[in-house]
Amino acid sequence: MTIEPINKKEKLFPTYSGNNDSLLTLLNKTSEILCKWFSEADNLGPLPVDINFECSLPDEFGISSDILFSEIENLIYSSFNPVHPGSLAHLDPPPLVISILGDLIAAGLNNNLLAHELSPSISLLEEGICKWFSKKIGFKDSAGGIAASGGTLSNLNALVAARNYSGLASDPNAVFLTSEDAHSSFIKCTQIMGLEKNNLIKVKTDNNGCMDMIDLKKTIEKCTSEGKRIFSIVATVGTTVRGAIDPIKNISEICKERNIWLHIDGSIGGIFAITKLQIKGINNFNSANSLTINPQKILGITKTSSILLMSNMEVLKNTFATGLPYVSSENNYLNRGELGIQGSRPAEIIKLWLGLRFLGMKGIEDVLSSSIERREFLENNLNSEKYEICSGPLHLISFIPKGMKKHESDKWTLNKRNTLLNNNIMVSRPIFKNRYYLRAVLGNYNTSKLHIKELLKLLD
Numbered sequence: 001m002t003i004e005p006i007n008k009k010e011k012l013f014p015t016y017s018g019n020n021d022s023l024l025t026l027l028n029k030t031s032e033i034l035c036k037w038f039s040e041a042d043n044l045g046p047l048p049v050d051i052n053f054e055c056s057l058p059d060e061f062g063i064s065s066d067i068l069f070s071e072i073e074n075l076i077y078s079s080f081n082p083v084h085p086g087s088l089a090h091l092d093p094p095p096l097v098i099s100i101l102g103d104l105i106a107a108g109l110n111n112n113l114l115a116h117e118l119s120p121s122i123s124l125l126e127e128g129i130c131k132w133f134s135k136k137i138g139f140k141d142s143a144g145g146i147a148a149s150g151g152t153l154s155n156l157n158a159l160v161a162a163r164n165y166s167g168l169a170s171d172p173n174a175v176f177l178t179s180e181d182a183h184s185s186f187i188k189c190t191q192i193m194g195l196e197k198n199n200l201i202k203v204k205t206d207n208n209g210c211m212d213m214i215d216l217k218k219t220i221e222k223c224t225s226e227g228k229r230i231f232s233i234v235a236t237v238g239t240t241v242r243g244a245i246d247p248i249k250n251i252s253e254i255c256k257e258r259n260i261w262l263h264i265d266g267s268i269g270g271i272f273a274i275t276k277l278q279i280k281g282i283n284n285f286n287s288a289n290s291l292t293i294n295p296q297k298i299l300g301i302t303k304t305s306s307i308l309l310m311s312n313m314e315v316l317k318n319t320f321a322t323g324l325p326y327v328s329s330e331n332n333y334l335n336r337g338e339l340g341i342q343g344s345r346p347a348e349i350i351k352l353w354l355g356l357r358f359l360g361m362k363g364i365e366d367v368l369s370s371s372i373e374r375r376e377f378l379e380n381n382l383n384s385e386k387y388e389i390c391s392g393p394l395h396l397i398s399f400i401p402k403g404m405k406k407h408e409s410d411k412w413t414l415n416k417r418n419t420l421l422n423n424n425i426m427v428s429r430p431i432f433k434n435r436y437y438l439r440a441v442l443g444n445y446n447t448s449k450l451h452i453k454e455l456l457k458l459l460d
C-alpha cells in the first residue's frame with residue numbers, strides 16, 4: 001500500500017469558525033458504511049466467515065481518509081455483528097439506535113467527567129440520572145451514583161467503598177462473600193484490592209442457582225470463629241450462566257442484623273428493578289448499600305454503560321476524594337472524578353440518558369419483557385426430558401443433554417455450537433459445574449420465534 005502524506009485539505013481538528021464541511025462528509029460516509037453493514041447482517045451472519053483483518057500500523061506519514069475508509073470498512077466487516085438475529089451468545093445486544101448518537105455526541109464534545117469545569121452540563125446530567133435511578137429503586141435522598149466503564153469497575157468501586165466504610169481497609173482478615181455462581185469480576189476485585197484468593201469466600205447455591213441461606217449462615221459463623229471480618233456480602237441479581245437471583249430479602253436481613261454491607265451485583269438483572277415488571281426475586285433493592293446496574297447488557301445502551309448506585313453518596317466521597325489541586329472547584333460543585341476509581345471519564349451517561357428518554361418506561365419495559373418472552377419460548381420448547389435446563393426468571397438459559405458422561409456432553413456442546421454457527425446462530429459454551437453447557441442469551445430484540453424454532457430444530 002502506498003503511504004502518502006496527509007491531504008492538506010483534510011482538517012485535523014474541527015474548525016472553530018466557518019464551516020465543518022469536511023468533518024460532516026466524514027461523518028456521513030462513516031454512517032453510510034455502518035448502516036450498510038447493519039442492513040447486510042442477514043447475509044453476513046453474527047460472525048464473519050473469514051476474518052480478513054490485518055492490523056495496519058502507523059507509519060512516518062499519516063494517510064488520507066480515502067485509504068482510512070477502506071481500512072475502516074475492512075475492520076467493520078470483520079467484526080462480530082450484534083444486530084444479527086442469531087447473535088444469542090452473550091450479554092451484548094444490538095445497539096439502541098439513539099445510543100449510537102450518544103456515543104457520537106460524547107466523542108464530539110470530548111468533555112471529561114473528571115471535573116465539573118470540564119463537563120458542566122454532563123456532570124449534572126450524570127448526577128441527575130443516578131438520582132433518578134436511586135429514586136426508582138426506593139433509595140432515600142442521600143443516595144446517588146456514579147457511572148463507570150463496565151460492571152467490573154462498578155463492583156470494584158462498591159467493594160473498595162464497603163471495605164473502607166467498615167474500617168477494614170488494611171486488615172488482612174477482611175473478607176467478602178459471594179455465591180459460587182457470582183461473576184469472575186470479584187476475583188479481579190481481590191487481586192486489585194491487595195487481597196488473597198481466600199479473602200473471597202464462596203457460598204453454595206441451591207438447585208435454582210440462588211445463594212443457599214443455610215450455607216450463608218454457616219459460612220458467616222465459620223468466618224467469625226476463624227477471626228475473619230466480613231466487609232460485604234454480595235448478592236447477584238442475574239448470574240452469568242443461568243440468570244439466577246439471590247434471595248435479596250433474606251440476605252439483607254442477615255446483613256442488617258450483623259451490620260454488614262450489602263452489595264447487589266445487578267449487572268444483568270438490576271435494570272428490571274426500575275420497572276413495574278413482576279419478576280420473581282426482584283424486590284427489596286432499597287435494602288442494599290450499593291448496587292451495580294449495567295444497561296449495556298440488556299437495554300442496548302452501547303458499551304460501556306454501567307452505574308453504581310449508593311444508598312449514601314457520602315461513603316463514595318469519603319473513600320475516593322483526594323482533592324484535585326489542578327482543577328478549580330468554584331461554586332462548590334463536586335468534581336465527579338472524586339467519587340470513584342477512574343479519573344478522566346468519558347461522557348457515557350449521555351447515551352444512557354438519551355436511551356432512557358427515547359424509550360420511556362413503556363419502551364424499557366417492552367425491551368426487557370420481550371427478552372424474557374423469548375427465553376420462555378425457548379425454554380418451553382426445549383424437551384426437559386432430554387435436556388438438563390438451567391435457567392431463572394431472566395433472559396438467560398443454559399442446557400446440556402441428560403444422561404451423558406462429561407466427555408460426551410463436552411463434545412456434544414462443541415459440535416452443536418459449530419453446527420449452529422454454520423447456520424448463523426451464535427450461542428456460547430460456558431463452563432458450569434465442571435462441564436461445558438450451551439448458553440443462549442435472549443436479549444436480542446431482532447430475534448423472533450422463527451429464529452428460535454430454527455435453533456431448536458438444529459439441536460435435534
Ligand SMILES: Cc1ncc(COP(=O)(O)O)c(C=O)c1O
Binds near residue numbers: 091151306
Ligand atoms: C453478573 C455479572 N456481573 C458483572 C459482570 C462484569 O461486567 P463487565 O463485563 O461490564 O465488566 C458480568 C459480565 O458479564 C456479569 O455477568
